[in-house]
Amino acid sequence: MNSHKKEYLLLLDDHGIRPTANRILVAEALDRAGRPVSLLELEDALLTMDKSSISRCLSLFREHHLVHSLEDGSDAVRYELCHSRSHHENDDQHVHFYCEKCHRTFCLHDTPIPSVELPDDYVALSVNYMVKGICAACKNKK
Amino acid sequence: MNSHKKEYLLLLDDHGIRPTANRILVAEALDRAGRPVSLLELEDALLTMDKSSISRCLSLFREHHLVHSLEDGSDAVRYELCHSRSHHENDDQHVHFYCEKCHRTFCLHDTPIPSVELPDDYVALSVNYMVKGICAACKNKK
DNA sequence: CAAACTTTTGCAACCAAGTTGCATGAAAAA
DNA sequence: TTTTTCATGCAACTTGGTTGCAAAAGTTTG
Known part of the structure; x- marks a missing residue:
């Protein structure tokens, strides 16, 4: 096993997930993508794995x-590796951008989500800030 | 036709939508709900209409x-009447709250979405700010 | 090590949300 | 009224995703 694999193995271990070969593949693919990806995109990247197995990995990871998962208005849920070391849901709270041209979703890692005040007795567990529009690449391409 | 119907008729007219009987029903149901509702919820409220017809109404309205439509993490898109008089997408930008207990989505009309700075050449067309957690009713119920 | 047990996987079947093709019916234009 | 366009219901389909189940892989125990 090469050193990359070992890295993901440790990552899985660290989250209390038994590191099977497939799970390492999924973790690797998620990491390599560098942006939130859908189940379909993972299927294309992991031709050796069945859709259901990938799906089960993602549920387990979550x-x-x-x-963490996010809806961007395309009709597929996207998954993104948590980069924070802690295991709380409330980390990784950056803004996401969905491009309506190329249908990709980007993490704006440097743009934290501004917080809001909720009405009394509302308890926030997670927050999603999604901007939709045209990404830089698409804007400059045409 | 009663005065309520006439009200929705004018609303549709105002948006350049030909006001058929069905469309008035859908507009009325959306308004009466007072919160973002899913296609399924509309089906239950409008037993005389076919799912596909409701769906086509919603597409047209959009x-x-x-x-405007929003994804709240339940596996159905929700639709909400635009309350602003103008016809721009960028209105009605308030925060939404999805309750993970009762699976309802609320509009926090008094909580505008704080804006963020996008990287160069990214063009924003719409923004979605979704908080998930436990709503006041569910918190106090148990 | 082998036997017994648990977990993971692939496959196929299934499910839910939503859309589409098409024939019919209603409305608007001529 | 006739013609033409538009809206609707129904059924079939599409898409994204999950589940049942048997086989394969991995763990534990003797």
Whole structure:
């Protein structure tokens, strides 16, 4: 096993996930993507794995707070590796940008989500800030 | 036709939508709900209409900026009447709250979405700020 | 090590949300 | 009224994702 694999193995271990070969592949693919990806995109990247297996990995990862999921208005949920070391959901709270041209979703890592005041007795567990529009690449391409 | 119907008729007209009986029903149901509702909820409220017809109404309404849609993490898109008089997408930008207990989505009309700075050449067309957690009713119920 | 047990996986079948093709019916234009 | 356009209901389909189940892989125990 090469050193990259070992890195993901430790990452999984660290989140209490038994590191099977497939799970390492999924973690690697998520990391390599560098942006939130859909189940379909993972299927294309991991031709050796069945859709259901990938799906089960993602559910497991989410339970263990290794990934978080977000809806961007495309009709597929996207998954993103949690980069924070802690295991709380409330980390990684940066703004996301969905491009309506190329249908990709970007993390604006340097743009934290501004917080808001909730009415009394509302309890926030997670926050999603999604901007939709045209990304820089698409704007300059045409 | 009663005065309520006439009100919705004018609303549709105002947005350049031909006011058919069905469309008035959908507009009325959306308004009466007072919060973002899913296609399924509309189906339950409008037993005389077919799912596909409701769906087509919603698409049309969205094109004409009479409703806007939002994803709240439940697996259905929700639709909400635009309350602003103008026809721009960028109105009605308040925060939404999705309750993970009762699976309802609330508009926090008094909580405007704080804006963020985007990287160069990114063009924002719409913004979605969704908080998930436990709503006041559910918190106090148990 | 082998036997017994648990977990993971692939496959196929299934499910839910939503859309589309098409024939019919209603409304608007001529 | 006739023609033409538009809206609707129904059924079939599409898409994204999940589930049941048997086989394979991995763990534990003797």
